[in-house]
Amino acid sequence: MYLKYIYTVILFLKVSNMQLTSYTDYALRTLTYLAMSPDRQSTITEVAEFYNISRNHLVKVIHQLGNKGFINTMRGKGGGLALQRPPEMIRIGDVVRGMENHFNWVECFDPAQQQCRLLPGCGLKQLLARAGNAYLQVFDEATLADILPSITTVALPTKQTLNNRK
Amino acid sequence: MYLKYIYTVILFLKVSNMQLTSYTDYALRTLTYLAMSPDRQSTITEVAEFYNISRNHLVKVIHQLGNKGFINTMRGKGGGLALQRPPEMIRIGDVVRGMENHFNWVECFDPAQQQCRLLPGCGLKQLLARAGNAYLQVFDEATLADILPSITTVALPTKQTLNNRK
DNA sequence: TTATAAAATGTATTTAAAATACATTTATAC
DNA sequence: GTATAAATGTATTTTAAATACATTTTATAA
Incomplete structure (x- = not known):
């Protein structure tokens, strides 16, 4: 007897993307920078130049940091960035989650139908x-304060040095 | 006095890539398939067709599975694939590590010099x-046996059905 | 009240890596 | 020696991240 194979239930797992992109990297570094420059406004340009990274990319990261409530952004002359809360109150887990929106741990789907056809016994998903x-x-167990580098190893711009620069 | 900023120690973190690609996905599914088809040789073509995935990609996955000692591969007529050990002896952590070779948790480097210039106080790395x-x-706490779907939900080809097919 | 400095926003291009495709070689059973 | 299967290498396609570019909006200092 000819048996057609039953392909009905196919386990298709788009395995979790746990990649932390430079988005998160830039976000954490921006927060670090701001934490090490308290009592004043910093600007996007300043941060980008300090780390020597793409200002354009950073713009989006910082925008998102503002949206998620980690920093305050102020437009216009004299504006800039500052932490919204002290470093002790900024949980790294929240930052990671906030920047990496595609934390789809698992998706089981039929690639044709794009819908989950979860196998009853699928232990991989769990x-x-x-x-x-x-x-x-x-x-989740660390805050920004926990990862701050010892401030003495890096010289950050200050209001004074930034003025001298012009 | 004009102060030049000291940009010397710049924390550049290529944040860890924890992405599990389809490589790992295909690997785990191949192992699952083989575990559910004991007592016989399966072929690459068979596995690719069952899951309806790219045979060419699977070829490389399977080659690597063989290299890492998870499966036995046999060339030539009558050849094919089989698990090298029972599912209980195949640790998922080992598979993940074996398939994802770029598990660079952290790299701190100056992008220009491509070398690590670790900040003494860098807490992010840790x-x-x-x-x-x-x-x-x-x-590491799970084996292939732990994630096998209940076999009754999927009908796999057997030696008999494969012969009927020809 | 105007010029300027700053973020916000949207789009397009470049780059890098994954995924796939294609072609050839090598091994083995019959 | 022929058929079948894995092994191997290279090239192309696809996707997403990263970057670049252009414009708009907002605030404020002068």
């Missing part, structure tokens, strides 16, 4: 979810 | 490393 949670958990 | 370890830890 495993990936647990791994992802363990990953974020670590970030 | 944090990322810890998160990565926590992530892998979960995979």
Whole structure:
């Protein structure tokens, strides 16, 4: 007897993308910069130049940092950026989550139908979810204050040096 | 007095790439397939067709699975693939590590010099490393046997059905 | 009240890596 | 020696991230 194979339930797993892009990198560095430059406004240009990274890319990162409530942004002359809360109150896990919006731990789907056709016994999905949670958990246990480099190793611009520069 | 800013120590973090690509996805599914088809040789073509995925891509995945010692591959007529060990002996963490070779948790470098210029107080590096370890830890606690779907939901080809097919 | 400095926003281009495709070689069973 | 299967290498396509460019909006200092 000829048996057609039953392909009905196919486990298609778009395995979790846990990639932290330069988005998160830039975000954390911007926050670090701001934390090390308290009591004044910094600007996007200033941060981009300090780290020697693309200002254009940074613009978007900083915009998002503002949207997510990590920093205050002020337009116009005399405007700039500053932390919205002290470093101790900024949880790294929140930053990571806020910057990486595609934290789709798992998607099980039929690539043709683009919909989940979860196998009843699919243990991988749960495993990936647990791994992802363990990953974020670590970030949830640290604040910006915890990762600040010892300030003495880096000389940051100050209001005075920025003025001298002009 | 004019102060030149000291840009000397710049923290450049290529933030860890924790992305599991379709490589790992395909690998885990191949292993699952083989585990559900014990007592016989399967072929690359068979696995690719079952999951309806690119045979060419799968070829490389399977080659690597063989290199890493998860499966036995046999060339030539009557050849094919089979698990090298029972599912209980195949640790998911090992598979993930084996397939994703670029698990560079952290790289701190000056993009110009491409070398690490680690800040003494850089707490992010450690944090990322810890998160990565926590992530892998979960995979280390599971074996292939743990994630196998209940076999009754999927009908796999058998030696008999494969012959009927010709 | 105007000029300027700053962020906000949108679009287009470049780059890098993953995914896929294609072609050839090597091994083995019959 | 022929058919079947994996091994291997290269080229192309696709996708998403990163970057660049252009314009608009907002605030404020002069």
